Amino acid sequence: MGGSSSSEQVEETETPSFFTQEELSKLKSDFETGGVEKVKPLIDKKVTDLDKTELNIAVTGETGTGKSTFINAMRGLRSNDPGAAEVGTTETTKEPTGYSHPTLPNVRYWDLPGMGTTLFPAATYLTKMKFKRFDFFIIISTVRFKENDVKLAKEIKRLGKQFYFVRSKIDADLYSMRKDKVVIDEEEELEQMRSDTVRRLVESGFPDPTVFLISSLEPDHFDFTRLNEGLEGDLNNVKKRIFVLALPNLSVEIVQRKNEILKKHVWMFAALSGGLGTVPVPGFSFACDIGIVIGAIVHFRKCLGLDDASLQRLANRAGKPVEDLKATVKAPLLGEITPDVIVRLGWGVAVVTISALEFALDFVPVIGSIFGAGSSFLMTYKILSAALKDLTENAERVVKVAFKTD
Template sequence: MGGSSSSEQVEETETPSFFTQEELNKLKSDFETGGLEKVKPLIQKKITDLDKTELNIAVTGESGTGKSTFINAMRGLRNTDPGAAKSGTIETTKEPIGYSHPTLPNVRYWDLPGIGSPEFQAARYLTEMKFKRFDFFIIISTFRFKENDLNLAKEIKRLGKKFYFVRSKIDVDLDSMRKEKKVVNEEEELEKIRIDCVTRLAAKGIPDPTVFLISSFEPDHFDFIRLNEGLEGDLNNVKKRIFVLALPNLSVEVVQKKNKILKKHIWMFATLSGGLGAVPFPGFSLACDIGILIGAIVYFRKCLDLDDASLQRLANRAGKPVEKLKATIKAPLLGEMTPDAIMRLGWGAAAVTVSALEFALDFVPVLGSIFGAGSSFLMTYKILSAALKDLTDIAGRVMKVAFETD
């Protein structure tokens, strides 16, 4: 009995914290009966579950101010894309409508009903909209902000949450000016609009307001990128990471920010791999490592807008054939990720060398467990670091092809 207890104690100590003992037993059983294909779903689910923090962003303003188009732009969608928020000038709902990010569903943008009623009361409105669930509010207006916008901002501030003033459809204003004048100094005209908005808000009791001038149809122009930087800067570390990963690739800087965040994820994947590598069961660690690599690379591709759906949305936005964008991506990193695809990558040889030695040592329980944990961690870390570097470079090239930037 004593020997049995000692064995159980060792096994529990070696169990990776990412898995319960029941899950680990199921992984081992599934591997025995079905190999890699049978254990892969649970491993990939664990990878997906590593970050379940939600981010809820409220977008409010009168009907016709461009709330839906803004929500779509923040999600990298056009108004005509599947899953896009419906746009129009008529307010059709009295309830908030949530729109999930197309690849990171824990990020949601909420279209709140218009606030133009004469009987509007900010406190009651926020209660009805379930104020507490939102991380911050974006108050959108065209031309100038109304009394209701100001009352709402004051109430949001009183309740301790962040809000941002966004002046939308700035491209329409400039187009109107060009029809009236032969030459328009865009920079000067934008500054005049900004000063007018800030002065009026300050006069109504909003001290030192910041106003972002945007066009949701031109997210790479005006203050759209500056708005995203402002939102990012006011979030805590966890939610900041989620927000940045959910941003459409509007600039090379955004791609690099995503790269920096995903580098930290590599430690999580490598730790998961190292923990499973400590399980002394022939072939088990190699199978799990490949499952982790597949799940991680698929996740990286989604965050960097390199999955098929994201590439199609980008092609639509840029007015380019999706095939032209895909031509910049190496074949092994395009399409479905499989064990064969992992092995075809340039990093496959190193993976096989390390795992072959690991497989042999699995038959020696103590030595196999020690080497398994260390080699799995190192192999996964090196492979994913190389994969992330390649994918980041590809994302930059895809952007240049899409928008013909230098």
């Protein structure tokens, strides 16, 4: 569906950051007139704003279409994991029920009660659901989309929000076909399902609908990846990044996409470090804000699924002992991150030899020109870049072991 605006695309191309060009210019101007102390408040505010950014995804459809299972799959959970949405029960929801992501709590999936009942007639449904709070809607059905699904989609479109048609339980459909026909051509059957669903939606007034065929029990099959790519593509810069970081690690490709996003977070932490007083750290040949460095590394570890809770959830989904996954992670990444750990892992080894020329080639010229090549900014930037590379390689190994991929 719709993509980013032209202004957002310019910002993404010219400044791989969360600052606009105007804000970056102001940072430079403020630094020239007032030094680090004058630019620190804007950097602090930006980091705080990012922490508070919310992503709210509405999931709607009739009872029995698999809304709860879908919500669990998007959060990397099975139905019996702590915090999972309850599945297999009669619809009794009278209000939208929000389920936070286990690692990024500002990402929430909302299970909405069905539309078209006496409690929620179509005419007032979106108002009662507090329509404006949701970033987009996922309309889930099985076999075919019903009249209420179509009415809801038209109303969402009229009000200017994005929506997606998702046909769930495709694994069950194929299983039934195999029992009936013994041998089937899976690709042919999937294409028939898709074309039949699209045809019905065209007849209902949607000229060019996109339909995603998924199994929430097999998120590494069918259209689950296409759906996630579609959702990501229709979000603005900041929310797009949050959405990707919230995806469960089902493939090396997802880990690599997270890495690309976290690379753009590195300079934010480095800029925050550069705006604070530097502190000499025992075992380091330079000074930096060690609290920011450690906090950033812990954040990267969670986003890449290397904390204990994330590894356990992945082990549950893959049906593997969690010890098998942990065995692939380089020690001491799974324990407490301390200055000694950073030194032992060699993340700061070459920092002191970095020249101003090398720094000039980095992708943060405006911020870099503010803090300078010899500052805490550059020290932190290089340490976090090395740490992120190491964590990403470990996360890739974990995924390969979990799903037996090369």
